Amino acid sequence: MLSVMSTTRGSAADTPSTTPIIAFFDIDNTLMRGASIFHIGTAAWREGFIRLRDVLGFAWAQARFIAVGENTQHQLSVRERALALVAGRTEGELARLAVDSYERSIHQRLIPETVALAREHRAKGHEVWLLSATPDAMASVMAQRLGLTGAVGTRIRSRGGVFTGELDGAIMHGERKAEVAEALAAERGAKLSDCWAYSDSRNDIPLLALVGNRVVVNPDHALSRHARAHAWPILTAGAASVRAARKRIRREARAVLRSGRRDQQRD
Numbered sequence: 001m002l003s004v005m006s007t008t009r010g011s012a013a014d015t016p017s018t019t020p021i022i023a024f025f026d027i028d029n030t031l032m033r034g035a036s037i038f039h040i041g042t043a044a045w046r047e048g049f050i051r052l053r054d055v056l057g058f059a060w061a062q063a064r065f066i067a068v069g070e071n072t073q074h075q076l077s078v079r080e081r082a083l084a085l086v087a088g089r090t091e092g093e094l095a096r097l098a099v100d101s102y103e104r105s106i107h108q109r110l111i112p113e114t115v116a117l118a119r120e121h122r123a124k125g126h127e128v129w130l131l132s133a134t135p136d137a138m139a140s141v142m143a144q145r146l147g148l149t150g151a152v153g154t155r156i157r158s159r160g161g162v163f164t165g166e167l168d169g170a171i172m173h174g175e176r177k178a179e180v181a182e183a184l185a186a187e188r189g190a191k192l193s194d195c196w197a198y199s200d201s202r203n204d205i206p207l208l209a210l211v212g213n214r215v216v217v218n219p220d221h222a223l224s225r226h227a228r229a230h231a232w233p234i235l236t237a238g239a240a241s242v243r244a245a246r247k248r249i250r251r252e253a254r255a256v257l258r259s260g261r262r263d264q265q266r267d
Helices: 036-046 052-068 072-086 091-104 112-123 136-146 175-188 202-210 221-229 239-266
Strands: 022-025 127-135 150-154 156-159 162-167 196-199 213-217
Touching: 022 112, 022 175, 036 091, 036 127, 036 136, 091 136, 091 162, 112 127, 112 136, 112 196, 127 136, 127 175, 136 150, 175 202, 196 202, 202 213, 202 221, 213 221
Parallel strands: 022 127, 022 196, 127 150, 196 213
Antiparallel strands: 156 162
């Protein structure tokens, strides 16, 4: 069974589907503008954990990420910086940095359109999970503050509550995201054909291809090309595009509900 890092229940007003449905959301450049690790880095600098020149390195990575999107080099850079940032720090300190990052800056960089879609899924009784390469503490805070079901981020090994600076398993990226999504769906009895995934990055093609409903959000060039070749929906941060995406969520939710009722009648 998959070990869940954060589980934040939705409101009691949610009307659950008869069949479990999960929507998986990437974080960086999908749910928020830019890279969340940059904001953790600046919070660490404010706490005196790292030096100003380290923050400048985070700033360079952030600017490049916003300009050209995610790539392997960026992922390696983020991984090295994140591991160096937390080595020797406690789990409590990282949790405090994650909260500080969200309250000071990340909430201001949320993309309203995709946040609205996540909440539309919750209103339909769907589970909404964040899957991200960002440290698990950061992903969990975002899920909690947005009222989503939970989050799975990159784990960092700790001993006695102190981080060693080593990964605990694989970085939550590429094929790993698809593996985690498949495990979550199996654990909850959800059909992958009914599930959803949202991402901006070519690296999440395995996740997007896994589910029956995928939405490409402000994609990088490679993902845009792939999406057009496979007739995947592309969402840009505009009102008309968001309205179309929300209508699709409602339409698919009704179809799954009808299908579930027919199955119950046959039983």
